Amino acid sequence: MPKIKAMGLAFGLFVLFLVLAYFVRQGAFNGLDLGITLGLQTVIGHLWDIPFSFLSLLGSSEVVFLLIVALAGFVYLKSSKIFWSLGAFFGIYVIELLGKFFIYHPGPPRIFFRYNLPFAFPSSYVQTNYSFPSGHVSRTFFLAVIALFFIYKLKMPQRSRTLLIILVAIFCVAMIVSRVYLGEHWFSDVVGGILLGSSFSTLALAFF
Numbered sequence: 001m002p003k004i005k006a007m008g009l010a011f012g013l014f015v016l017f018l019v020l021a022y023f024v025r026q027g028a029f030n031g032l033d034l035g036i037t038l039g040l041q042t043v044i045g046h047l048w049d050i051p052f053s054f055l056s057l058l059g060s061s062e063v064v065f066l067l068i069v070a071l072a073g074f075v076y077l078k079s080s081k082i083f084w085s086l087g088a089f090f091g092i093y094v095i096e097l098l099g100k101f102f103i104y105h106p107g108p109p110r111i112f113f114r115y116n117l118p119f120a121f122p123s124s125y126v127q128t129n130y131s132f133p134s135g136h137v138s139r140t141f142f143l144a145v146i147a148l149f150f151i152y153k154l155k156m157p158q159r160s161r162t163l164l165i166i167l168v169a170i171f172c173v174a175m176i177v178s179r180v181y182l183g184e185h186w187f188s189d190v191v192g193g194i195l196l197g198s199s200f201s202t203l204a205l206a207f208f
Contacts, residue, residue, distance in 0.1 A: 006206035013199035017095075017133070017192060024132050024188050025103045033186035037112055040181045049116040052178035056115060059136035059175055061093075061123040067143060085207040088200045089142055095196055096135045100128040105189070107131030112183030134185045137193025138200075140175045144168050145201035149208075 023029065057063065072086055106129065151164045176194070179185040185193075 003206050006202055010199045010203035010206060013195050013202065017195035017199060020188070020192055020195060021099060021103055021132065024105050024192065029186070029188040033188050036187040037108060037180055037183065040177065041112065041114070041183070044177075044181055046114070048181065049114050052174075052182055053115050053117040055175055055178040056124075056136065056182060056184065057117070057119075057121065059140050060121045061135070061139070062121045064139040064143065071143075071146065085204040086146075088204040088207075089139075091203075092135070092138045092142060092196060092200050096133060096138060097128075099132045099192070100130050103130055103132045105130045105132040105186070107189075108183045108186060110183075114182045115184065131185055132189045133192030133196050134179050134189040135193065136179055137175060137185075137190050138197035140172060141194050141197030142201040142204075144172050145198055146204065149205055 068086055068089055108131075147168055148165065151161055151168070156164075176190050179190050179193075180187055
């Protein structure tokens with residue numbers, strides 16, 4: 001993707017994120033958020049509490065940071081340069097914290113909480129009063145877009161490329177569902193995470 005087009009796409013996605021943030025702050029999606037949470041927790045049984053809880057760990061700041069470092073090292077070995085544009089990843093944290101401090105959007109009540117593992121990374125204890133956007137989904141989509149870029153660029157059999165794309169898509173969908181199902185985020189938080197993560201990853205690719 002040409003640099004200008006990539007930057008334009010990144011800007012467009014971020015504008016959509018800001019528009020969504022405005023309507024979230026106005027409470028425009030409160031009814032939809034509650035309905036989707038109730039629907040998912042009704043349809044999906046408690047058997048999935050532990051698998052989705054493991055997904056919550058995989059999307060944590062600690063794990064994703066290690067993946068970003070590994071990715072930077074991989075790029076360095078392949079092209080003798082550090083993928084400095086991965087620094088855009090840390091921009092997600094800035095926007096996420098601003099959202100969770102200043103966008104009035106209380107997270108799901110404790111009655112919806114279904115995380116069911118005896119362990120949690122330290123980052124999970126960093127809480128604010130609000131939940132928009134989802135950091136887990138933001139980080140997941142940042143990595144997913146970068147991964148799809150490399151899947152497209154690297155030489156491999158078409159069957160392998162298709163399989164990897166499907167696996168990335170399944171992981172993204174599972175992460176989206178897990179955040180709402182576990183009662184850790186509303187659906188609107190998840191959509192905000194998709195837009196935020198995709199915009200910053202596209203920006204990173206524009207400078208690669």
